[in-house]
Amino acid sequence: MEFTISQKDFSRSINIVQRAVSSKNTMPILTGIYLEARKDKGLHMKATDLELGIEYWVKADIITEGKIVLPASHLSGIIRELPDDNINFKADLDKYEAELTCLSSRFKIKGFDADEFPQLPEVNIPHKITLNCGDLNRLIDEVKFSTSTDQTQPALTGGSMVIDSGKIRMVATNTYRLSLSSLDLDGSPEGKKEVILPGNTLSELSHLLDDDGEVEILIGDNYVRFNFNGIVLVSRVIEGQFPNYQQVLPKEYNTKVRVDRNNLLRSVRRVSLIARLDSNVISISVKDNKMIITSQDSEEGFAREEIEIESQGPEQNINIDAGYLLDVLKVLNDDVVILELIGPLNPLTLKKENSDDFIYLVMPVRR
Amino acid sequence: MEFTISQKDFSRSINIVQRAVSSKNTMPILTGIYLEARKDKGLHMKATDLELGIEYWVKADIITEGKIVLPASHLSGIIRELPDDNINFKADLDKYEAELTCLSSRFKIKGFDADEFPQLPEVNIPHKITLNCGDLNRLIDEVKFSTSTDQTQPALTGGSMVIDSGKIRMVATNTYRLSLSSLDLDGSPEGKKEVILPGNTLSELSHLLDDDGEVEILIGDNYVRFNFNGIVLVSRVIEGQFPNYQQVLPKEYNTKVRVDRNNLLRSVRRVSLIARLDSNVISISVKDNKMIITSQDSEEGFAREEIEIESQGPEQNINIDAGYLLDVLKVLNDDVVILELIGPLNPLTLKKENSDDFIYLVMPVRR
Numbered sequence: 085m086e087f088t089i090s091q092k093d094f095s096r097s098i099n100i101v102q103r104a105v106s107s108k109n110t111m112p113i114l115t116g117i118y119l120e121a122r123k124d125k126g127l128h129m130k131a132t133d134l135e136l137g138i139e140y141w142v143k144a145d146i147i148t149e150g151k152i153v154l155p156a157s158h159l160s161g162i163i164r165e166l167p168d169d170n171i172n173f174k175a176d177l178d179k180y181e182a183e184l185t186c187l188s189s190r191f192k193i194k195g196f197d198a199d200e201f202p203q204l205p206e207v208n209i210p211h212k213i214t215l216n217c218g219d220l221n222r223l224i225d226e227v228k229f230s231t232s233t234d235q236t237q238p239a240l241t242g243g244s245m246v247i248d249s250g251k252i253r254m255v256a257t258n259t260y261r262l263s264l265s266s267l268d269l270d271g272s273p274e275g276k277k278e279v280i281l282p283g284n285t286l287s288e289l290s291h292l293l294d295d296d297g298e299v300e301i302l303i304g305d306n307y308v309r310f311n312f313n314g315i316v317l318v319s320r321v322i323e324g325q326f327p328n329y330q331q332v333l334p335k336e337y338n339t340k341v342r343v344d345r346n347n348l349l350r351s352v353r354r355v356s357l358i359a360r361l362d363s364n365v366i367s368i369s370v371k372d373n374k375m376i377i378t379s380q381d382s383e384e385g386f387a388r389e390e391i392e393i394e395s396q397g398p399e400q401n402i403n404i405d406a407g408y409l410l411d412v413l414k415v416l417n418d419d420v421v422i423l424e425l426i427g428p429l430n431p432l433t434l435k436k437e438n439s440d441d442f443i444y445l446v447m448p449v450r451r
Numbered sequence: 452m453e454f455t456i457s458q459k460d461f462s463r464s465i466n467i468v469q470r471a472v473s474s475k476n477t478m479p480i481l482t483g484i485y486l487e488a489r490k491d492k493g494l495h496m497k498a499t500d501l502e503l504g505i506e507y508w509v510k511a512d513i514i515t516e517g518k519i520v521l522p523a524s525h526l527s528g529i530i531r532e533l534p535d536d537n538i539n540f541k542a543d544l545d546k547y548e549a550e551l552t553c554l555s556s557r558f559k560i561k562g563f564d565a566d567e568f569p570q571l572p573e574v575n576i577p578h579k580i581t582l583n584c585g586d587l588n589r590l591i592d593e594v595k596f597s598t599s600t601d602q603t604q605p606a607l608t609g610g611s612m613v614i615d616s617g618k619i620r621m622v623a624t625n626t627y628r629l630s631l632s633s634l635d636l637d638g639s640p641e642g643k644k645e646v647i648l649p650g651n652t653l654s655e656l657s658h659l660l661d662d663d664g665e666v667e668i669l670i671g672d673n674y675v676r677f678n679f680n681g682i683v684l685v686s687r688v689i690e691g692q693f694p695n696y697q698q699v700l701p702k703e704y705n706t707k708v709r710v711d712r713n714n715l716l717r718s719v720r721r722v723s724l725i726a727r728l729d730s731n732v733i734s735i736s737v738k739d740n741k742m743i744i745t746s747q748d749s750e751e752g753f754a755r756e757e758i759e760i761e762s763q764g765p766e767q768n769i770n771i772d773a774g775y776l777l778d779v780l781k782v783l784n785d786d787v788v789i790l791e792l793i794g795p796l797n798p799l800t801l802k803k804e805n806s807d808d809f810i811y812l813v814m815p816v817r818r
Contacts, residue, residue, distance in 0.1 A: 158725070166721065188756060189754075189755070189756050191721075192752045192754075193751070193752040194752050353532055354558075357528040357529050357532065358529075361525070385559045385560040385561050387559075388556070389556050390556075
């Protein structure tokens with residue numbers, strides 16, 4: 085097995101597939117990157133932690149074919165530090181050992197038998213849809229922060245992806261707050277399909293997706309495959325039932341608030357400096373085009389912010405977790421957000437202005 | 452107590468004195484910043500962890516005088532997040548409580564009785580010298596990474612500062628490597644003065660010193676005081692005897708090497724990727740204008756780098772800790788460095804070209 089490849093191409097490719105390398109040491113070979121030199125197709129690279137797998141093809145000058153698995157951390161560290169020149173890669177496939185040469189640098193790395201590397205799963209009888217990479221990235225970014233970290237309820241640690249009636253919808257909730265983001269699809273398939281993607285899959289997709297290009301999604305029963313920009317990402321889905329959130333989405337509201345997102349973000353952040361010393365609960369009062377945000381008056385101090393808003397409807401007072409409001413205000417980039425309130429025991433709803441593609445709910449805190 | 456101050460000035464001043472705030476919670480008042488409003492002088496701020504103290508005066512519009520101590524983390528968090536406008540500060544000195552108002556933001560913070568805040572120590576009968584801030588910064592940066600972290604030998608956790616015969620010299624060592632950096636002083640006082648500055652003092656000085664302006668150093672027996680750019684930094688000195696390093700400084704060498712610093716840095720860093728999997732020991736061979744750097748041939752792999760150098764003298768082979776070489780190569784910014792070698796059991800010496808103001812020794816590793 086021998087090939088030459090530019091340092092830049094090799095380093096970039098390793099950075100892509102390395103995201104799927106296992107951080108746990110249960111199977112040593114999974115700490116590695118699979119490399120296969122094919123005269124017809126170039127260098128094939130893949131990595132997997134058995135939940136997530138990423139594969140990538142990169143152009144290389146293949147001299148002799150072969151395959152080997154090398155420890156990802158050593159390989160990526162070395163390639164990143166090599167000069168911007170051509171790298172010669174030669175592997176002794178009996179000893180599972182690779183030799184890398186670049187100008188006057190020479191490295192030997194011990195690896196693993198490539199035949200023992202697991203195959204990435206196939207997605208059978210998939211539901212197939214296509215959308216813009218930037219759109220999928222928006223869907224993911226708008227929901228992924230709402231996933232739960234509580235491993236006793238696995239379904240909540242992921243994001244629900246639903247394809248139905250020409251729409252794609254992503255939802256995540258930890259039962260105290262919920263994000264719902266949706267998009268109209270061009271020519272989606274018949275029927276409804278629903279899977280739960282692991283939180284880590286959402287994070288890695290968000291890292292790898294550019295705004296450019298299209299992504300093809302093949303949704304099976306146990307696996308979902310994403311094809312974009314030459315990258316193949318295969319993710320296991322989380323088994324279990326995602327909660328029926330439709331019933332908690334408020335159908336109406338009493339008071340509507342139009343507020344500058346950045347003003348609200350900065351004010352909540354300041355009040356939170358005092359509130360988080362207690363339990364990070366802030367009180368929001370809305371009355372006559374003014375919003376007052378306060379912390380509880382505690383041993384540590386007190387904070388009060390006043391913001392100009394546009395409000396319609398009766399006065400409102402609600403207590404919520406400041407962190408839940410900060411999370412969503414940081415992710416959106418709209419100038420203005422809309423808040424809808426019913427009463428102190430009902431969820432606060434946050435939406436975009438002039439768009440129905442995003443709904444965020446925060447449950448109130450009773451004190 | 453009441454004053455107004457610009458958010459920018461207040462935030463900048465807090466950042467300066469906050470560096471001396473205690474990170475331990477042994478005395479709650481030491482987690483605070485002392486604030487004193489004086490009609491004649493503005494706002495006086497200070498903080499100390501009893502080893503290090505920093506004070507600073509900042510311009511403020513003083514309405515009524517008074518003093519209070521406020522928790523540094525709350526105060527700095529709030530001031531940093533406030534808008535770029537004027538802040539009104541009003542304190543209730545009976546309740547030890549301050550109220551901050553800025554546009555439509557209002558904060559109350561509970562604090563401490565300023566009378567209980569410790570005085571920064573005076574430096575009696577000091578030895579006084581003056582030098583450029585940039586020069587002191589260089590002296591510190593060139594030695595501070597060589598301090599020891601072993602608390603059982605307190606003298607080695609600091610840097611020795613010696614004023615003698617018109618020179619200032621800083622030295623740090625962990626017994627496996629040593630940095631010595633020196634500078635000629637204009638008009639230094641008679642006699643020799645020697646103190647050990649704590650490692651943390653060196654770090655904080657390095658953070659606060661700009662390249663501009665002059666620093667006045669008052670060296671007493673137990674404390675050293677640095678005055679620069681309106682900042683007063685008082686540091687306790689470490690008691691104990693600094694080792695007599697003069698005897699380990701090699702008087703001569705057998706082989707001299709002139710090498711590009713950046714080439715050497717990048718090569719050692721790459722070999723270290725493999726070497727650190729073992730014990731981070733690298734072998735350096737010098738012969739006929741070539742330097743070969745290799746890792747041990749271990750279970751994990753092998754690395755070899757070859758660099759063009761200019762060498763005079765017999766062939767040399769030495770094993771050293773790669774980290775010790777990387778530390779110094781990262782800190783220097785010369786294009787070229789000089790290595791002097793005696794033999795495999797003698798220290799490796801690293802110097803600047805055309806300057807005697809820096810010496811770095813690394814002890815060899817025996818294998």
